[in-house]
Amino acid sequence: MSTSVVIVGGGVAGVGTAAALRSRGFDGDVTLVDPGEFPYDRPPLSKDFLAGGRTLEQIALQQPSWYDDQRIRLINRTTVVALRAAEGGLELSDGRVLSADRVVLATGAAAARPPIEGADSPRVHVLRTAEDAARLRAALVPGARILIVGAGLIGAESASTAVRLGCEVTLVDPVAVPLAAALGHDLAHWVHGLHVRHGVRTLQTVVESFTDRGEAGIEAHLAGGEPARTFDAVLLGVGMVPHTTLAEQAGLEVDRGVVVDSGQVTSNPAVLAVGDSARTRLADGTLPPRAEHWEAAQTDGARAAAALLGTPGPAAAAPWFWTDRHGHHIEGVGHMASATRTVVRGSFDDPSFTVFGLDDGYVVAAAAVDDSGAVRAARRMIDRRVPADPDQLSDPSVNLRALLRN
Amino acid sequence: MSDGIRVASLDDIPQGEGIAIDKAITGTEDDIALLRDTDDTVYALNDTCTHETASLAQGWVEEGFVECPLHSSKFCLRSGEVQGLPATRNACPHRVEVRDGEVYLFPGEAP
Numbered sequence: 001m002s003t004s005v006v007i008v009g010g011g012v013a014g015v016g017t018a019a020a021l022r023s024r025g026f027d028g029d030v031t032l033v034d035p036g037e038f039p040y041d042r043p044p045l046s047k048d049f050l051a052g053g054r055t056l057e058q059i060a061l062q063q064p065s066w067y068d069d070q071r072i073r074l075i076n077r078t079t080v081v082a083l084r085a086a087e088g089g090l091e092l093s094d095g096r097v098l099s100a101d102r103v104v105l106a107t108g109a110a111a112a113r114p115p116i117e118g119a120d121s122p123r124v125h126v127l128r129t130a131e132d133a134a135r136l137r138a139a140l141v142p143g144a145r146i147l148i149v150g151a152g153l154i155g156a157e158s159a160s161t162a163v164r165l166g167c168e169v170t171l172v173d174p175v176a177v178p179l180a181a182a183l184g185h186d187l188a189h190w191v192h193g194l195h196v197r198h199g200v201r202t203l204q205t206v207v208e209s210f211t212d213r214g215e216a217g218i219e220a221h222l223a224g225g226e227p228a229r230t231f232d233a234v235l236l237g238v239g240m241v242p243h244t245t246l247a248e249q250a251g252l253e254v255d256r257g258v259v260v261d262s263g264q265v266t267s268n269p270a271v272l273a274v275g276d277s278a279r280t281r282l283a284d285g286t287l288p289p290r291a292e293h294w295e296a297a298q299t300d301g302a303r304a305a306a307a308l309l310g311t312p313g314p315a316a317a318a319p320w321f322w323t324d325r326h327g328h329h330i331e332g333v334g335h336m337a338s339a340t341r342t343v344v345r346g347s348f349d350d351p352s353f354t355v356f357g358l359d360d361g362y363v364v365a366a367a368a369v370d371d372s373g374a375v376r377a378a379r380r381m382i383d384r385r386v387p388a389d390p391d392q393l394s395d396p397s398v399n400l401r402a403l404l405r406n
Numbered sequence: 407m408s409d410g411i412r413v414a415s416l417d418d419i420p421q422g423e424g425i426a427i428d429k430a431i432t433g434t435e436d437d438i439a440l441l442r443d444t445d446d447t448v449y450a451l452n453d454t455c456t457h458e459t460a461s462l463a464q465g466w467v468e469e470g471f472v473e474c475p476l477h478s479s480k481f482c483l484r485s486g487e488v489q490g491l492p493a494t495r496n497a498c499p500h501r502v503e504v505r506d507g508e509v510y511l512f513p514g515e516a517p
Contacts, residue, residue: 012491019491041492043477048458062494295478298491322477329476372475376466401422 003028005308006090006100008080008246010034011042012294013275014106015061016301022070024305031073031098033080033090036130038064043294045133046157047324051165052137056130083250085268104304105247105258105266105273109240109292111154116236118210123218124234127154139233142166147220147231149207151178151192153323155237159200160325169200170229172222176204182321183367184336187355190348191369194326210234240292242277255279257290263307264300272307274300293321318365318382320375331375334365334382343394345374354378356393363388373400380404410503410510414440417507421446424463424472426453432513438500439463440509441472441483448509449483449517450500457493484517 005021007014010032018030032039039061048054067074075092082091083103090098111126113119125136136158140146144167148155151173159171180188195202205226211219217230244254253259253267257279264272264280275297279290291297296319306313318334328351339357346353354374357365362385366378377400381388384404392398413427424441432438437453439462451472453461460476467473471480471489479493486497501512 016491043492060494061491066494294492320478373464373466376473376475376478399420401420 004031004100005029005102005104006031006033006098007104007106008033008083008090009106009108009243009275009277010036010039010061010074010076011106011108011275011297012061013108013278013297013301014104015039016298017104017106017274017304018070018072018301019062020302020305021308022072024309024311026305026309028101029073030071031075031100032067033075033078033092033098035077035079037076038074040130042128045130046127046154047161049130050127050133050137050140050158050161059130080246083246083271085250085252085271088270101270102308103271104264104308105271105277106275106301107243107246107273107277109242109276111236112239112241113236114238116207116209118212118218119234119236121210121212121218121234123212123232124210124236126236127158128240136233136235140165140167143168144232145217145230146170147172147207147229147234148237149173149234150237150239151175151195151202152237152239153179153321155235156192156195157323157325158235158237159195160198163198163200163326170203170231171195171200172203172205172207174204174206181337182332183330184339184342184355184357184365186342186344186348187367187369191325191328191330194328198326240276242279242290244277247271247273247277255287259287262303263313264304265307272304274304291319293319295320315383318379320379328369329372330367330369331372332365332367333375333379334363336365336367338364341390343390345394346371346396356388356390358388358390358393361387363393377401377404408512410501410512412508413511414509415507416442416446416448416504416509419448419509422467424465424467426461426463427511432511434500434513436498437461437463438511438513439465439472440502440511441465441467443470443483444468447483448502448504450502450511451481451483451486452498452500455479455493456488456495456497462497 044059079093111128146167148171163169205222209221247258258273303313320333322331336357351369352371354368354371363381419442426437439453455474464475465472480489481497486499501515501517503510
């Protein structure tokens with residue numbers, strides 16, 4: 001068993017690894033290196049924190065005393081500039097060198113900045129860090145003309161926050177129904193429609209270029225014959241680029257993410273990787289896309305801790321995510337794309353409601369609006385392979401917990 | 407020591423679910439969630455998740471834990487101890503007794 005672990009990066013994957021090491025009984029040294037003042041949670045950055053309703057301290061991933069209580073040495077305001085795997089050492093931005101038996105890379109990702117002409121204007125924002133959120137928040141004043149590029153989770157949640165703050169919001173995406181793969185077409189259509197119902201203008205197009213007009217704002221040139229429009233600020237919410245430089249320089253296998261096995265171990269057995277920067281190679285050799293979700297990052301941490309301790313990892317569980325927008329709480333679990341039929345519990349006209357995705361008599365996915373209990377039930381049906389009767393699932397008078405007990 | 411406040415009948419709480427008792431009745435700062443575990447034991451925790459604002463009485467109760475309905479942080483029903491992110495603080499537990507099918511709550515008393 002290793003006696004010292006250095007975790008590089010204090011997002012939910014890094015902090016989750018540290019927490020899981022201790023909860024699973026690791027007694028050695030744990031060091032967490034993070035560039036920020038302290039590790040914080042990112043989901044609020046497009047919601048309450050962006051709206052100014054929560055402070056950075058209020059979104060801390062752990063209470064300040066936790067690090068001492070758990071004997072986790074937090075080295076803040078510091079980055080790792082080189083990983084010397086062969087010597088078991090890491091070089092820090094302040095020149096110090098740490099030694100470690102094992103290193104866990106939890107380096108996360110950067111917000112993607114596609115090479116759109118004019119996107120280097122200071123009026124063009126991305127949203128990944130608390131600093132990004134604070135800078136964007138300053139632009140979200142009542143009446144401000146805001147363009148959001150990309151209607152995925154970051155873009156859609158930010159659009160919801162901006163319109164709530166009184167901004168005039170335009171949301172563009174090249175896809176007619178964003179998130180259709182995750183939520184299923186019908187629910188994704190309903191969810192995307194929330195934007196229009198709450199005063200956001202949605203356009204199915206892409207930005208070809210920007211022209212900064214100084215005081216007058218920034219002009220966005222849209223594809224498909226749309227007239228150029230002028231905005232006070234632009235947010236690019238078009239995905240993430242994993243931070244893999246350390247891994248590449250250390251000679252680890254990288255393929256749009258640090259390639260890891262089912263125990264989060266990289267091509268170097270002394271180095272593990274977790275969270276947004278890691279990409280898992282399945283037992284059959286395939287490399288599915290990175291998960292890029294909050295819970296997946298935390299689960300990576302638990303798997304890494306188990307691998308470091310040489311104990312069994314957490315049981316495989318259906319992937320789960322949530323998004324909050326326009327006053328609604330939306331969750332998805334499982335793989336909706338693998339469903340061969342769907343049934344609806346409740347009505348799209350009257351949230352809450354849930355769509356179950358089935359295949360061959362089993363629930364394989366569920367997505368819900370304001371109905372988290374149904375998603376928790378579905379998750380257990382998926383994980384426990386409980387056979388499901390579509391008529392019972394769709395009948396709101398049937399208690400889903402009772403179906404699990406049968 | 408008081409005899410507690412009779413706040414519900416056991417039958418009012420479905421197995422694996424919870425109900426919230428208003429702070430006007432409990433005299434506490436927060437409402438109190440009565441949570442009936444899958445073995446029918448009833449527990450009481452402060453109702454508001456320590457992470458944001460969700461009601462734990464709306465959560466999923468199973469095998470000694472309640473899972474927050476918003477972001478799935480889990481809390482130990484017996485101790486209130488938080489089991490995982492995003493919540494970072496323990497939930498406050500209260501003593502509860504079931505006598506003759508009636509649920510008695512002792513707000514502020516440790517279980």
